[in-house]
Amino acid sequence: MPKSNVLKHELKRFWVNTILMNYRNGVGGNILENMSQLRMVVGVSKAEDEMRMKRMIFRISKGRAIPSFFDLDQGFNQHNNIGTGEHALRKMFMIFFQGGEENVMLGRIIKICDLFSASRYDIPKKEDILNALHMINEIINEKKTFLLEAEGSLRNFIRDKVGTVSIS
């Protein structure tokens, strides 16, 4: 393995371990910059953009931002393919980098995310994550009911309009 790759790997290992340690000690994803000045951007992008995004992040940060991509659960992509199936396969990413409050790197990374139409999400603190999950589940159930109602009224309207001609 070339020396630069070994260094990059070691740096990534150190950053990730620091972030994991911070998180387990109750520090949220957004305020990881307490002592270590490490930050993390989490989001979802198209799976096909993974390599291009990695390359662009490397070029813009000169290797000082480290992206990791993960497959999302099967359930997510299955949900996305319901109906028209027009949604592309999506992957979650985590980008680690170093910087303070007025961070130029953060601005650049956000621009890259926007360029690839990737959505970004705030990760709450460890103790708040369960509450957040519970809240999202409630919202999802509520929206599912709305969706069924909206679909029902749409179908009823169409049926009402096209069904006025009786074939008998």
Added chain:
Amino acid sequence: MANKYNECIPQFKNFEHFKSKIEEDQLLRDKKYGTTYFDLLEEEIIEDERILLDLVSSYTQVRETLDVNFERLFVLQKCQNLMSSNTNSNDFG
């Protein structure tokens, strides 16, 4: 739109059938002074289109919000798994 939502469109058996239904419909409509049957049909179609587009847009909006919430849920779950105590830096690729 009916095809998209799997609603079947009834077809007329033949021209006679079509003609009889048109005559029935003409008798049912309340004709205003100076308006033809086609004017009435046009008005109705425009109004129906407006309602249909409203319904479709509200459906699409709810669907998009649901998608975003699903995405957020899966991201948080994945983060929770990744940050749990039994992961290490090797799990991050």
